[in-house]
Each structure stands twice: as C-alpha cells, then as structure tokens.
Amino acid sequence: MELRILYDDLQLNGFDIGGGPYFFYEGIPFTGTIVEYYNGGGIRCEEEVKDGHKDGAQREYYEDGKKKTEGFEQYNSPYGFFREWNESGDLTSQYYFGPKPNFNGTLRKKILAIDIYYLEDAAKAVGALFYWDDVIAAQTISLGVDNIEPYVPGEFYKRELPCILKVIEQADLEQIDLIIVDGNVYIDNEGSYGLGGKLWEALGGKIPVIGVAKTFFKNTEEKVIPVERGQSKNPLYVSAIGMDTLEASELIKSMKGEHRMPDILKYVDTLTKEA
Structure with missing residues (x-):
C-alpha cells in the first residue's frame, strides 16, 4: 500500500x-x-x-x-x-518542459535520428546521435547498404527497415532513449503499422519511435499531429509509438532550428545525399 x-x-x-x-x-x-x-x-x-x-x-x-x-x-x-x-x-x-530527464543520477541518453537515400539497388543510411538541446549532432553514423529490396507500393518498410536496422547495429541501444525516422508510424487510423511502427516492433517495443513525415498520409488524421515550425505554414506530420503523440509533437516543435525542419533532421537529410 x-x-x-x-x-x-x-x-x-x-x-x-x-x-x-x-x-x-x-x-x-x-x-x-x-x-x-x-x-x-x-x-x-x-x-x-x-x-x-x-x-x-x-x-x-x-x-x-x-x-x-x-x-x-x-x-x-x-x-x-x-x-x-x-x-x-x-x-x-x-x-x-520537455521529456522526462533521462539519467540514473548522472547518465543522459541520446536520441537517434535516421534517414535513408536510395541509389537504384543501393542506399546510403545516416544516423545522428544527439541530445534534445543540441544544435549539432554529438555523433554521426554513415554507411552504404547494397542489394536493397525493390520498392513495393504500400510495403515501403520492407525496403527501408533493413537499412535502419543496420544503422542501429552501429549504435549502443542502451545509450538511446528514442528514435526518430523520416516517415509514418501508422498508415491508417486503425493503427496499421507503417515504417515507425514496424521499427518499434522489430526492436521489441523497447524504445519509443517518432515518425516525422513531410507529407500527409491520407486516413491517418487520428494518428498524426500537424506541427508548424518557424515561419512555415506547411506542417510536419508527427506520429509516435511507445510514447504520447502530443508529447512527441511538442518535442519536434521545440527542436533547435528556425525553419520547418529542425536543424539536426535537416543535417541528416543533407548527409544522405552527399557523395
């Protein structure tokens, strides 16, 4: 009692x-x-x-x-x-005020943001490790992935998820509090998993995942929260699993940067396209 x-x-x-x-x-x-x-x-x-x-x-x-x-x-x-x-x-x-402090006395855990860029049957996968109040990433992971799955409409996760998991293999999951992906956690209002949900499932539901999509996926209005940043009236569409979606949207809104895309997420996107 x-x-x-x-x-x-x-x-x-x-x-x-x-x-x-x-x-x-x-x-x-x-x-x-x-x-x-x-x-x-x-x-x-x-x-x-x-x-x-x-x-x-x-x-x-x-x-x-x-x-x-x-x-x-x-x-x-x-x-x-x-x-x-x-x-x-x-x-x-x-x-x-932001997320719950992630320390057991001294330890702060990092966030991992991941993005993938495709080149025919290969891909470049980039991950950035950072803290919520960082302006630049504390650490960057970059690797090439060969022999990726072909694109199948409605099953994009089959192509992207293996690339994301290879980035995660290079990180210490014990030091990560949350993962951000470029995409959707859900693909419909019934809760069918998109990329973010499939990743959360692949990790055994141990780490929350936030999806940050640049375009609206129809029939997901009950699962996403539009977030406007800076002077842009074109929102990002935030979804989450393993944590409250409203909290996730506030975290993305409060990330460093004056533009629509938070600086670190823009940095990851730029690195994927560099030769």
Whole structure:
C-alpha cells in the first residue's frame, strides 16, 4: 500500500542532484506521496516521491477539491506538461518542459535520428546521435547498404527497415532513449503499422519511435499531429509509438532550428545525399 505522509513528518537529508530536498522517513529514503491539507480537511497538495527524490506528479488543489495545478518532476527537474486551472475548472495555462530527464543520477541518453537515400539497388543510411538541446549532432553514423529490396507500393518498410536496422547495429541501444525516422508510424487510423511502427516492433517495443513525415498520409488524421515550425505554414506530420503523440509533437516543435525542419533532421537529410 502506498504511503501518504505529511510533509512535517519527513526528515530532510541533504539535497539530490537537481538541488531539491532528499526526503527520509523513519531513517530510510521515502517512497510514496507527500500530502498537505487545508484547515477544513480538504487536500491542498500532493507530491509523488521515489527513493527520497521527487518523482512523478506534483499537484495542488482548491479548497473545494478542484485541481489547481499539475506538473511532473524527477530529481527536482520539471518535465512534461505543467497545467493550471481556475476555480471554475477551466484550463488557463499550459507549458511543456520537455521529456522526462533521462539519467540514473548522472547518465543522459541520446536520441537517434535516421534517414535513408536510395541509389537504384543501393542506399546510403545516416544516423545522428544527439541530445534534445543540441544544435549539432554529438555523433554521426554513415554507411552504404547494397542489394536493397525493390520498392513495393504500400510495403515501403520492407525496403527501408533493413537499412535502419543496420544503422542501429552501429549504435549502443542502451545509450538511446528514442528514435526518430523520416516517415509514418501508422498508415491508417486503425493503427496499421507503417515504417515507425514496424521499427518499434522489430526492436521489441523497447524504445519509443517518432515518425516525422513531410507529407500527409491520407486516413491517418487520428494518428498524426500537424506541427508548424518557424515561419512555415506547411506542417510536419508527427506520429509516435511507445510514447504520447502530443508529447512527441511538442518535442519536434521545440527542436533547435528556425525553419520547418529542425536543424539536426535537416543535417541528416543533407548527409544522405552527399557523395
């Protein structure tokens, strides 16, 4: 059963790597929810904690029980959406802080963006490893692939997926948090897998995949979110599997670059076409 403890009943034992308090209860790092109440008995706030660190939802409430704010933290670092409501229950503000921090104390995992360029029966495959706040890639993988499958309408993944997997073979999957592909995760509103879904499946569903398509694939409007960047009114079409699609769209929107295509994704596209 989850422990729900008053703030005053906890002990503080230094600070975590994010600079926030390190909570102990009865001599051990606390796991559970910290709660505070109004004088009338209604809950004022609750904060989820794991192993002594804030980890999860952090919520405030009005005296009548309506939610006032909700955000998420890990190691005192906010992530995901922070939302605020007025006393009538209307959402008044929303801000996206980015993905959940990917460290176990010190480790940050990278994102891998992959693109493929075809030359008759051969292809050039390029992958860029980077962090979300990077302007340039931290590492680039480039390789040639011979004897690729011929193009078959509706089965493009059979041609591209083997090339993508060869790039992934050159990367350390233990150090990767997410993969971005040039294409669609789904090919219809029923959830049939496109390239991104097939990749996620091939990797055993262990790593989320974001699809970033330059053109709209009909009958996928329920599975994609159009994302406008820079001054362009021509959106990118973002889909995702293994993570929330809205979060994926916000991540692509917030990537570095002033144009329609994020700088690193444009960089990968350019490298595939270089001799």
